[in-house]
Amino acid sequence: MNHYKFRLVKDRVAFLLVHLSLTLALIPLFSVLYEVVQKGISTITIDFFISPTPTVGEKGGGAANAIQGTLITIGLASLIGIPIGLMSGVFLSEYSEHRLSIIVRFFNDVLSGIPSIIIGVFAYALIVRSIGFSVIAAAFALAIIMIPIVTRTTEEALKLVPMSIREAAIALGVPRWKTVVTIVLRSAKKAVVTGMLLSIARIAGESAPVLVTMGYWRWWFAGLDRPAANLALNVFVFAMSPFESWIALAWGSALVLILLVLGINFAVRIFTRERY
Protein backbone atom coordinates (compact mmCIF):
# COMPACT_ATOMS: atom_id res chain seq x y z
CA MET A 1 0.00 0.00 0.00
CA ASN A 2 2.80 2.37 0.87
CA HIS A 3 4.38 1.55 -2.43
CA TYR A 4 1.19 2.38 -4.19
CA LYS A 5 0.93 5.75 -2.43
CA PHE A 6 4.51 6.56 -3.30
CA ARG A 7 3.80 5.87 -6.95
CA LEU A 8 0.67 7.99 -6.79
CA VAL A 9 2.74 10.88 -5.48
CA LYS A 10 5.32 10.39 -8.20
CA ASP A 11 2.56 10.34 -10.77
CA ARG A 12 1.12 13.61 -9.46
CA VAL A 13 4.53 15.28 -9.45
CA ALA A 14 5.27 14.18 -12.99
CA PHE A 15 1.85 15.37 -14.09
CA LEU A 16 2.42 18.78 -12.53
CA LEU A 17 5.89 19.13 -14.05
CA VAL A 18 4.63 18.28 -17.51
CA HIS A 19 1.84 20.79 -17.30
CA LEU A 20 4.09 23.41 -15.84
CA SER A 21 6.54 23.12 -18.72
CA LEU A 22 3.70 23.13 -21.22
CA THR A 23 2.42 26.37 -19.71
CA LEU A 24 5.91 27.85 -19.71
CA ALA A 25 6.26 26.97 -23.39
CA LEU A 26 2.90 28.42 -24.28
CA ILE A 27 3.29 31.71 -22.40
CA PRO A 28 5.56 33.35 -25.00
CA LEU A 29 3.38 32.11 -27.85
CA PHE A 30 0.19 33.46 -26.36
CA SER A 31 1.68 36.70 -25.14
CA VAL A 32 2.98 37.41 -28.64
CA LEU A 33 -0.37 36.52 -30.15
CA TYR A 34 -2.22 38.60 -27.57
CA GLU A 35 0.01 41.61 -28.03
CA VAL A 36 -0.20 41.50 -31.81
CA VAL A 37 -3.92 40.94 -31.93
CA GLN A 38 -4.62 43.60 -29.35
CA LYS A 39 -2.45 46.24 -30.99
CA GLY A 40 -3.11 45.23 -34.55
CA ILE A 41 -6.82 44.57 -34.58
CA SER A 42 -7.78 48.27 -34.53
CA THR A 43 -5.72 48.86 -37.68
CA ILE A 44 -7.49 46.16 -39.58
CA THR A 45 -10.10 48.17 -41.42
CA ILE A 46 -11.24 47.89 -44.99
CA ASP A 47 -8.82 50.65 -45.80
CA PHE A 48 -5.99 48.45 -44.57
CA PHE A 49 -6.75 45.88 -47.23
CA ILE A 50 -7.32 48.25 -50.16
CA SER A 51 -4.93 51.18 -49.67
CA PRO A 52 -1.18 51.19 -50.17
CA THR A 53 1.39 52.59 -47.78
CA PRO A 54 0.60 56.18 -46.78
CA THR A 55 3.03 59.00 -47.44
CA VAL A 56 4.34 61.17 -44.63
CA GLY A 57 1.58 63.18 -43.08
CA GLU A 58 -1.12 61.37 -45.02
CA LYS A 59 -3.91 59.95 -42.90
CA GLY A 60 -4.99 56.33 -43.11
CA GLY A 61 -3.34 54.20 -45.74
CA GLY A 62 -2.96 50.46 -45.52
CA ALA A 63 -0.89 47.43 -46.27
CA ALA A 64 -2.64 46.24 -49.41
CA ASN A 65 0.48 46.74 -51.49
CA ALA A 66 2.55 44.86 -48.91
CA ILE A 67 0.11 41.94 -48.93
CA GLN A 68 0.20 41.91 -52.72
CA GLY A 69 3.98 42.14 -52.82
CA THR A 70 4.43 39.45 -50.19
CA LEU A 71 2.13 37.03 -52.00
CA ILE A 72 3.85 37.60 -55.34
CA THR A 73 7.31 37.23 -53.83
CA ILE A 74 6.39 34.08 -51.91
CA GLY A 75 4.67 32.71 -54.99
CA LEU A 76 7.68 33.20 -57.21
CA ALA A 77 10.02 31.83 -54.54
CA SER A 78 7.81 28.73 -54.27
CA LEU A 79 7.78 28.28 -58.04
CA ILE A 80 11.56 28.16 -57.98
CA GLY A 81 12.24 26.51 -54.64
CA ILE A 82 9.58 23.82 -54.40
CA PRO A 83 10.32 21.93 -57.64
CA ILE A 84 14.06 21.98 -56.97
CA GLY A 85 13.58 20.89 -53.37
CA LEU A 86 11.12 18.20 -54.42
CA MET A 87 13.46 16.81 -57.04
CA SER A 88 16.47 16.78 -54.73
CA GLY A 89 14.41 15.10 -52.03
CA VAL A 90 13.27 12.43 -54.45
CA PHE A 91 16.82 11.99 -55.67
CA LEU A 92 18.23 11.60 -52.17
CA SER A 93 15.58 9.12 -51.12
CA GLU A 94 15.15 7.04 -54.27
CA TYR A 95 18.58 7.18 -55.87
CA SER A 96 20.72 7.20 -52.76
CA GLU A 97 23.13 4.73 -54.34
CA HIS A 98 24.01 7.31 -56.99
CA ARG A 99 27.47 8.87 -56.57
CA LEU A 100 26.08 12.40 -56.81
CA SER A 101 23.82 11.88 -53.81
CA ILE A 102 26.69 12.44 -51.38
CA ILE A 103 27.36 15.82 -52.96
CA VAL A 104 23.69 16.78 -53.05
CA ARG A 105 23.25 15.84 -49.42
CA PHE A 106 26.38 17.72 -48.40
CA PHE A 107 25.29 20.93 -50.13
CA ASN A 108 21.83 20.60 -48.75
CA ASP A 109 23.12 20.26 -45.20
CA VAL A 110 25.42 23.23 -45.66
CA LEU A 111 22.62 25.28 -47.19
CA SER A 112 20.24 24.62 -44.33
CA GLY A 113 22.82 25.90 -41.87
CA ILE A 114 23.57 29.21 -43.57
CA PRO A 115 21.99 32.26 -41.88
CA SER A 116 19.34 33.79 -44.10
CA ILE A 117 21.04 37.19 -44.20
CA ILE A 118 24.04 35.59 -45.85
CA ILE A 119 21.82 34.00 -48.45
CA GLY A 120 20.44 37.49 -49.00
CA VAL A 121 23.92 38.88 -49.50
CA PHE A 122 24.65 36.07 -51.94
CA ALA A 123 21.53 36.92 -53.95
CA TYR A 124 22.60 40.55 -53.80
CA ALA A 125 25.98 39.78 -55.33
CA LEU A 126 24.50 37.49 -57.95
CA ILE A 127 21.32 39.27 -59.02
CA VAL A 128 20.93 42.70 -57.47
CA ARG A 129 24.24 43.84 -58.88
CA SER A 130 23.16 43.00 -62.39
CA ILE A 131 19.43 43.78 -62.49
CA GLY A 132 18.95 45.80 -59.33
CA PHE A 133 16.74 45.43 -56.26
CA SER A 134 13.83 43.35 -57.41
CA VAL A 135 11.19 40.76 -56.66
CA ILE A 136 13.29 38.30 -58.66
CA ALA A 137 16.28 38.80 -56.38
CA ALA A 138 14.17 38.43 -53.23
CA ALA A 139 12.36 35.39 -54.56
CA PHE A 140 15.69 33.84 -55.49
CA ALA A 141 17.02 34.34 -51.96
CA LEU A 142 13.82 32.98 -50.40
CA ALA A 143 13.84 30.01 -52.78
CA ILE A 144 17.34 29.12 -51.61
CA ILE A 145 16.05 29.16 -48.04
CA MET A 146 13.16 26.89 -49.06
CA ILE A 147 15.18 24.31 -50.96
CA PRO A 148 16.85 22.54 -48.03
CA ILE A 149 13.59 22.50 -46.09
CA VAL A 150 11.61 20.96 -48.93
CA THR A 151 14.44 18.60 -49.79
CA ARG A 152 14.70 17.28 -46.28
CA THR A 153 10.99 16.91 -45.63
CA THR A 154 10.50 15.21 -49.00
CA GLU A 155 13.37 12.83 -48.39
CA GLU A 156 12.12 11.94 -44.93
CA ALA A 157 8.58 11.48 -46.20
CA LEU A 158 9.62 9.19 -49.05
CA LYS A 159 11.88 7.15 -46.80
CA LEU A 160 8.86 6.33 -44.68
CA VAL A 161 7.18 4.66 -47.65
CA PRO A 162 7.86 0.95 -47.10
CA MET A 163 10.25 -0.73 -49.53
CA SER A 164 7.59 -3.39 -50.07
CA ILE A 165 5.34 -0.86 -51.82
CA ARG A 166 8.09 0.02 -54.28
CA GLU A 167 8.81 -3.66 -54.87
CA ALA A 168 5.14 -4.33 -55.54
CA ALA A 169 5.16 -1.77 -58.33
CA ILE A 170 8.49 -2.84 -59.78
CA ALA A 171 7.34 -6.47 -59.80
CA LEU A 172 4.36 -5.40 -61.91
CA GLY A 173 6.77 -4.29 -64.59
CA VAL A 174 6.50 -0.59 -63.81
CA PRO A 175 9.71 1.28 -64.64
CA ARG A 176 11.53 2.73 -61.67
CA TRP A 177 10.97 6.41 -62.40
CA LYS A 178 7.27 5.75 -62.88
CA THR A 179 7.15 3.84 -59.61
CA VAL A 180 8.63 6.86 -57.87
CA VAL A 181 6.29 9.37 -59.46
CA THR A 182 3.04 7.42 -59.28
CA ILE A 183 3.38 5.10 -56.31
CA VAL A 184 5.98 6.46 -53.91
CA LEU A 185 5.16 10.15 -54.16
CA ARG A 186 1.48 9.37 -54.09
CA SER A 187 1.81 7.31 -50.92
CA ALA A 188 3.75 10.10 -49.24
CA LYS A 189 1.66 12.93 -50.67
CA LYS A 190 0.47 14.29 -47.35
CA ALA A 191 3.87 14.53 -45.74
CA VAL A 192 5.42 15.97 -48.91
CA VAL A 193 2.80 18.70 -49.25
CA THR A 194 3.05 19.44 -45.54
CA GLY A 195 6.77 20.07 -45.97
CA MET A 196 6.09 22.42 -48.86
CA LEU A 197 3.49 24.39 -46.94
CA LEU A 198 5.73 24.68 -43.90
CA SER A 199 8.56 25.95 -46.07
CA ILE A 200 6.22 28.64 -47.39
CA ALA A 201 5.26 29.57 -43.85
CA ARG A 202 8.92 29.75 -43.01
CA ILE A 203 9.81 32.26 -45.76
CA ALA A 204 6.65 34.32 -45.40
CA GLY A 205 8.09 36.16 -42.44
CA GLU A 206 11.72 36.40 -43.56
CA SER A 207 12.90 39.99 -43.43
CA ALA A 208 16.69 40.18 -43.54
CA PRO A 209 17.22 38.54 -46.94
CA VAL A 210 14.32 40.53 -48.36
CA LEU A 211 15.81 43.76 -47.10
CA VAL A 212 19.13 43.24 -48.86
CA THR A 213 17.60 42.01 -52.13
CA MET A 214 14.49 44.11 -52.58
CA GLY A 215 15.01 47.08 -50.28
CA TYR A 216 12.03 49.02 -49.12
CA TRP A 217 9.24 49.90 -51.54
CA ARG A 218 6.08 51.77 -50.65
CA TRP A 219 4.15 51.52 -53.89
CA TRP A 220 2.15 48.84 -55.69
CA PHE A 221 3.80 45.95 -57.47
CA ALA A 222 5.41 47.22 -60.66
CA GLY A 223 7.04 44.20 -62.26
CA LEU A 224 9.23 41.30 -61.25
CA ASP A 225 12.37 43.25 -62.06
CA ARG A 226 11.34 46.01 -59.64
CA PRO A 227 11.05 45.85 -55.88
CA ALA A 228 7.70 45.21 -54.22
CA ALA A 229 6.32 46.03 -50.81
CA ASN A 230 6.53 43.38 -48.13
CA LEU A 231 4.74 42.68 -44.87
CA ALA A 232 7.80 41.73 -42.87
CA LEU A 233 9.58 44.87 -43.99
CA ASN A 234 6.50 46.91 -43.14
CA VAL A 235 6.85 45.71 -39.59
CA PHE A 236 10.57 46.45 -39.58
CA VAL A 237 10.32 49.95 -41.05
CA PHE A 238 7.10 51.24 -39.48
CA ALA A 239 7.75 49.94 -36.00
CA MET A 240 10.69 52.29 -35.73
CA SER A 241 8.94 55.28 -37.24
CA PRO A 242 7.99 58.31 -35.12
CA PHE A 243 4.31 58.44 -36.15
CA GLU A 244 1.50 56.79 -34.21
CA SER A 245 -0.42 55.82 -37.33
CA TRP A 246 2.63 54.20 -38.90
CA ILE A 247 3.38 52.22 -35.77
CA ALA A 248 -0.21 51.05 -35.92
CA LEU A 249 0.38 49.92 -39.50
CA ALA A 250 3.34 47.89 -38.29
CA TRP A 251 1.11 46.09 -35.82
CA GLY A 252 -1.49 45.52 -38.50
CA SER A 253 1.11 44.07 -40.85
CA ALA A 254 2.42 41.85 -38.08
CA LEU A 255 -1.08 40.58 -37.43
CA VAL A 256 -1.69 39.79 -41.10
CA LEU A 257 1.66 38.03 -41.29
CA ILE A 258 0.84 35.91 -38.25
CA LEU A 259 -2.59 35.12 -39.64
CA LEU A 260 -0.97 34.06 -42.92
CA VAL A 261 1.40 31.69 -41.14
CA LEU A 262 -1.37 30.38 -38.89
CA GLY A 263 -3.52 29.91 -41.99
CA ILE A 264 -0.82 27.81 -43.64
CA ASN A 265 -0.45 25.70 -40.51
CA PHE A 266 -4.19 25.30 -40.44
CA ALA A 267 -4.17 24.20 -44.06
CA VAL A 268 -1.56 21.60 -43.14
CA ARG A 269 -3.85 20.34 -40.41
CA ILE A 270 -6.83 20.00 -42.71
CA PHE A 271 -4.76 18.46 -45.43
CA THR A 272 -3.23 15.80 -43.23
CA ARG A 273 -6.49 14.77 -41.60
CA GLU A 274 -7.08 11.06 -41.99
CA ARG A 275 -9.61 10.24 -44.61
CA TYR A 276 -10.06 6.51 -44.35
Place this chain on the structure above:
Amino acid sequence: MAPKFEIEDLNAWFGTKHVLKNINMKIEENAVTAIIGPSGCGKTTFIRCLNRMHEITPGARASGKVLFNGLDIYGDGVDPVMIRRKIGMVFQKPNPFPMMSIYDNVAAGLKLNGVKNKKIIDAAVRRSLELANLWDEVKNDLNKSGASLSGGQQQRLCIARALAVEPEVLLMDEPCSALDPIATAKIEALIRKLAENYTVVIVTHNMQQAARVSDYTAFLYLGELMEYGPTKQIFENPKHELTEKYITGKFG
Protein backbone atom coordinates in the same frame (compact mmCIF):
# COMPACT_ATOMS: atom_id res chain seq x y z
CA MET B 1 6.15 -30.13 -72.51
CA ALA B 2 9.05 -27.74 -72.74
CA PRO B 3 10.17 -26.37 -69.41
CA LYS B 4 9.21 -22.78 -68.61
CA PHE B 5 12.52 -22.06 -66.94
CA GLU B 6 15.88 -23.66 -67.44
CA ILE B 7 18.27 -22.50 -64.76
CA GLU B 8 21.96 -23.02 -65.36
CA ASP B 9 24.68 -22.37 -62.78
CA LEU B 10 22.74 -19.67 -61.02
CA ASN B 11 24.71 -17.90 -58.30
CA ALA B 12 23.60 -14.96 -56.22
CA TRP B 13 25.31 -12.64 -53.79
CA PHE B 14 24.45 -9.90 -51.32
CA GLY B 15 27.67 -7.91 -51.31
CA THR B 16 30.29 -10.57 -50.69
CA LYS B 17 27.83 -13.00 -49.14
CA HIS B 18 27.29 -15.93 -51.48
CA VAL B 19 23.69 -17.02 -50.95
CA LEU B 20 22.87 -19.18 -54.01
CA LYS B 21 25.42 -21.66 -55.24
CA ASN B 22 25.38 -23.22 -58.68
CA ILE B 23 21.69 -23.91 -58.95
CA ASN B 24 20.70 -26.05 -61.94
CA MET B 25 17.07 -26.94 -62.45
CA LYS B 26 14.16 -26.86 -64.86
CA ILE B 27 10.72 -25.56 -63.95
CA GLU B 28 7.80 -27.10 -65.81
CA GLU B 29 5.11 -25.10 -67.52
CA ASN B 30 1.56 -25.05 -66.13
CA ALA B 31 2.61 -26.83 -62.99
CA VAL B 32 3.18 -25.85 -59.38
CA THR B 33 6.74 -26.01 -58.12
CA ALA B 34 7.30 -25.68 -54.39
CA ILE B 35 10.57 -24.37 -52.93
CA ILE B 36 11.22 -25.58 -49.42
CA GLY B 37 14.15 -25.33 -47.04
CA PRO B 38 15.17 -23.94 -43.67
CA SER B 39 15.02 -20.23 -42.95
CA GLY B 40 17.82 -18.28 -44.59
CA CYS B 41 18.67 -20.99 -47.13
CA GLY B 42 17.94 -18.67 -50.06
CA LYS B 43 14.36 -19.44 -51.13
CA THR B 44 13.29 -15.83 -51.43
CA THR B 45 16.51 -14.93 -53.16
CA PHE B 46 15.99 -17.78 -55.60
CA ILE B 47 12.54 -16.74 -56.77
CA ARG B 48 13.63 -13.11 -56.90
CA CYS B 49 16.32 -14.17 -59.36
CA LEU B 50 13.62 -15.54 -61.65
CA ASN B 51 12.09 -12.13 -62.40
CA ARG B 52 15.17 -10.01 -61.86
CA MET B 53 13.94 -8.54 -58.60
CA HIS B 54 17.10 -9.66 -56.81
CA GLU B 55 19.22 -6.97 -58.43
CA ILE B 56 17.12 -4.06 -57.13
CA THR B 57 18.56 -4.61 -53.66
CA PRO B 58 21.66 -2.42 -53.40
CA GLY B 59 24.80 -4.55 -53.55
CA ALA B 60 22.99 -7.65 -54.78
CA ARG B 61 24.06 -9.44 -57.94
CA ALA B 62 23.55 -12.71 -59.75
CA SER B 63 25.39 -14.76 -62.36
CA GLY B 64 24.53 -17.71 -64.53
CA LYS B 65 21.72 -18.32 -66.95
CA VAL B 66 17.98 -18.28 -66.43
CA LEU B 67 16.30 -19.31 -69.67
CA PHE B 68 12.69 -18.21 -69.72
CA ASN B 69 10.85 -19.64 -72.74
CA GLY B 70 14.33 -20.34 -74.05
CA LEU B 71 15.53 -16.74 -73.67
CA ASP B 72 18.21 -15.87 -71.12
CA ILE B 73 16.71 -13.15 -68.95
CA TYR B 74 20.21 -12.17 -67.83
CA GLY B 75 21.37 -11.88 -71.43
CA ASP B 76 22.62 -8.65 -73.01
CA GLY B 77 19.94 -6.19 -73.97
CA VAL B 78 17.14 -7.87 -72.03
CA ASP B 79 14.93 -5.28 -70.35
CA PRO B 80 14.13 -6.40 -66.78
CA VAL B 81 10.92 -4.34 -66.88
CA MET B 82 9.58 -6.48 -69.73
CA ILE B 83 10.58 -9.66 -67.89
CA ARG B 84 8.71 -8.57 -64.77
CA ARG B 85 5.53 -7.97 -66.75
CA LYS B 86 5.54 -11.59 -67.81
CA ILE B 87 6.58 -12.99 -64.45
CA GLY B 88 4.35 -11.78 -61.66
CA MET B 89 5.17 -11.91 -57.99
CA VAL B 90 3.24 -12.16 -54.74
CA PHE B 91 5.20 -11.21 -51.65
CA GLN B 92 5.38 -12.83 -48.26
CA LYS B 93 3.65 -9.89 -46.59
CA PRO B 94 0.55 -8.48 -48.28
CA ASN B 95 1.55 -5.13 -49.76
CA PRO B 96 -1.42 -3.43 -51.40
CA PHE B 97 -0.84 0.17 -52.47
CA PRO B 98 -2.09 2.01 -49.38
CA MET B 99 -3.41 5.16 -51.05
CA MET B 100 -5.41 3.30 -53.67
CA SER B 101 -8.86 1.79 -53.76
CA ILE B 102 -9.38 -1.94 -54.26
CA TYR B 103 -10.21 -1.28 -57.90
CA ASP B 104 -7.14 0.87 -58.47
CA ASN B 105 -4.91 -1.68 -56.78
CA VAL B 106 -5.93 -4.33 -59.27
CA ALA B 107 -5.91 -1.88 -62.17
CA ALA B 108 -2.52 -0.42 -61.21
CA GLY B 109 -0.39 -2.69 -63.36
CA LEU B 110 -2.47 -2.03 -66.46
CA LYS B 111 -2.87 1.68 -65.89
CA LEU B 112 0.77 2.25 -65.11
CA ASN B 113 1.73 0.33 -68.21
CA GLY B 114 -0.35 2.58 -70.38
CA VAL B 115 -3.71 0.82 -70.78
CA LYS B 116 -6.39 3.53 -70.94
CA ASN B 117 -9.47 1.74 -72.21
CA LYS B 118 -11.92 1.69 -69.30
CA LYS B 119 -13.77 -1.37 -70.59
CA ILE B 120 -10.61 -3.42 -70.83
CA ILE B 121 -9.54 -2.36 -67.34
CA ASP B 122 -12.98 -3.04 -65.85
CA ALA B 123 -13.01 -6.49 -67.37
CA ALA B 124 -9.49 -7.26 -66.20
CA VAL B 125 -10.27 -6.10 -62.66
CA ARG B 126 -13.34 -8.31 -62.48
CA ARG B 127 -11.66 -11.32 -64.05
CA SER B 128 -8.62 -11.06 -61.73
CA LEU B 129 -10.69 -10.59 -58.60
CA GLU B 130 -12.85 -13.56 -59.55
CA LEU B 131 -9.81 -15.67 -60.21
CA ALA B 132 -8.40 -14.68 -56.82
CA ASN B 133 -11.68 -15.65 -55.12
CA LEU B 134 -12.16 -12.14 -53.85
CA TRP B 135 -14.80 -10.72 -56.18
CA ASP B 136 -17.84 -11.75 -54.14
CA GLU B 137 -16.41 -10.21 -51.00
CA VAL B 138 -15.47 -6.84 -52.47
CA LYS B 139 -17.71 -6.28 -55.47
CA ASN B 140 -19.71 -3.63 -53.61
CA ASP B 141 -16.69 -1.94 -52.07
CA LEU B 142 -14.41 -1.50 -55.05
CA ASN B 143 -13.79 2.12 -54.09
CA LYS B 144 -12.74 1.35 -50.54
CA SER B 145 -9.10 1.51 -49.59
CA GLY B 146 -7.16 -1.68 -50.21
CA ALA B 147 -5.68 -1.28 -46.75
CA SER B 148 -9.14 -1.65 -45.20
CA LEU B 149 -9.28 -5.36 -46.05
CA SER B 150 -8.29 -8.17 -43.72
CA GLY B 151 -4.85 -9.73 -44.07
CA GLY B 152 -6.12 -12.69 -46.07
CA GLN B 153 -8.21 -10.47 -48.32
CA GLN B 154 -5.23 -8.21 -48.85
CA GLN B 155 -3.14 -11.18 -49.91
CA ARG B 156 -5.80 -12.24 -52.40
CA LEU B 157 -5.95 -8.63 -53.57
CA CYS B 158 -2.21 -8.77 -54.21
CA ILE B 159 -2.71 -12.00 -56.14
CA ALA B 160 -5.43 -10.34 -58.21
CA ARG B 161 -3.15 -7.38 -58.81
CA ALA B 162 -0.42 -9.67 -60.09
CA LEU B 163 -2.87 -11.61 -62.28
CA ALA B 164 -4.40 -8.50 -63.84
CA VAL B 165 -1.41 -7.92 -66.10
CA GLU B 166 -1.75 -11.51 -67.38
CA PRO B 167 1.69 -12.84 -66.55
CA GLU B 168 2.77 -16.27 -67.71
CA VAL B 169 4.33 -17.14 -64.38
CA LEU B 170 3.35 -16.38 -60.81
CA LEU B 171 6.04 -16.40 -58.14
CA MET B 172 4.66 -16.62 -54.63
CA ASP B 173 6.76 -16.10 -51.52
CA GLU B 174 5.06 -17.81 -48.58
CA PRO B 175 1.70 -16.37 -49.56
CA CYS B 176 -0.09 -18.02 -46.63
CA SER B 177 2.31 -17.31 -43.79
CA ALA B 178 0.06 -14.63 -42.30
CA LEU B 179 -3.24 -16.33 -42.95
CA ASP B 180 -5.68 -18.46 -41.00
CA PRO B 181 -6.50 -22.03 -42.13
CA ILE B 182 -9.61 -20.99 -44.05
CA ALA B 183 -7.88 -18.24 -45.99
CA THR B 184 -4.98 -20.64 -46.53
CA ALA B 185 -7.28 -23.27 -47.94
CA LYS B 186 -8.78 -20.70 -50.30
CA ILE B 187 -5.39 -19.66 -51.58
CA GLU B 188 -4.30 -23.26 -52.00
CA ALA B 189 -7.40 -23.97 -54.06
CA LEU B 190 -6.62 -20.89 -56.07
CA ILE B 191 -3.07 -22.08 -56.71
CA ARG B 192 -4.37 -25.41 -58.04
CA LYS B 193 -6.77 -23.55 -60.29
CA LEU B 194 -4.07 -21.21 -61.54
CA ALA B 195 -1.88 -24.16 -62.46
CA GLU B 196 -4.21 -24.90 -65.35
CA ASN B 197 -3.03 -21.81 -67.19
CA TYR B 198 -0.07 -20.49 -65.31
CA THR B 199 3.29 -21.66 -64.14
CA VAL B 200 3.39 -21.24 -60.37
CA VAL B 201 6.47 -21.24 -58.15
CA ILE B 202 5.67 -21.13 -54.47
CA VAL B 203 7.95 -20.79 -51.46
CA THR B 204 6.55 -22.40 -48.36
CA HIS B 205 7.57 -23.38 -44.87
CA ASN B 206 4.61 -25.65 -44.54
CA MET B 207 5.40 -29.23 -45.61
CA GLN B 208 1.78 -30.26 -45.84
CA GLN B 209 1.11 -27.31 -48.05
CA ALA B 210 3.94 -28.22 -50.38
CA ALA B 211 2.64 -31.78 -50.50
CA ARG B 212 -0.93 -30.61 -51.14
CA VAL B 213 -0.43 -28.01 -53.82
CA SER B 214 2.75 -28.75 -55.71
CA ASP B 215 3.65 -31.03 -58.59
CA TYR B 216 7.38 -30.60 -58.09
CA THR B 217 9.38 -29.79 -55.01
CA ALA B 218 12.85 -28.33 -54.66
CA PHE B 219 14.73 -28.54 -51.37
CA LEU B 220 17.27 -25.77 -50.84
CA TYR B 221 19.87 -26.02 -48.14
CA LEU B 222 22.46 -23.34 -47.38
CA GLY B 223 22.11 -21.93 -50.86
CA GLU B 224 22.44 -25.24 -52.65
CA LEU B 225 19.80 -27.26 -54.39
CA MET B 226 19.92 -30.48 -52.38
CA GLU B 227 17.13 -32.31 -54.08
CA TYR B 228 14.56 -31.68 -56.75
CA GLY B 229 11.88 -33.85 -58.29
CA PRO B 230 8.20 -34.69 -58.40
CA THR B 231 6.60 -33.83 -55.08
CA LYS B 232 5.41 -37.39 -54.52
CA GLN B 233 8.91 -38.72 -54.84
CA ILE B 234 10.47 -36.05 -52.62
CA PHE B 235 7.99 -36.68 -49.86
CA GLU B 236 7.71 -40.45 -50.10
CA ASN B 237 11.13 -41.42 -51.18
CA PRO B 238 13.72 -38.67 -50.65
CA LYS B 239 17.20 -39.50 -51.83
CA HIS B 240 19.03 -37.33 -49.33
CA GLU B 241 19.02 -37.93 -45.64
CA LEU B 242 18.85 -34.15 -45.09
CA THR B 243 15.71 -33.86 -47.19
CA GLU B 244 14.04 -36.56 -45.21
CA LYS B 245 15.08 -35.00 -41.91
CA TYR B 246 13.77 -31.63 -43.02
CA ILE B 247 10.47 -32.94 -44.30
CA THR B 248 9.81 -34.94 -41.19
CA GLY B 249 10.71 -32.00 -38.97
CA LYS B 250 13.80 -33.55 -37.41
CA PHE B 251 15.72 -30.31 -37.76
CA GLY B 252 15.01 -26.69 -38.54
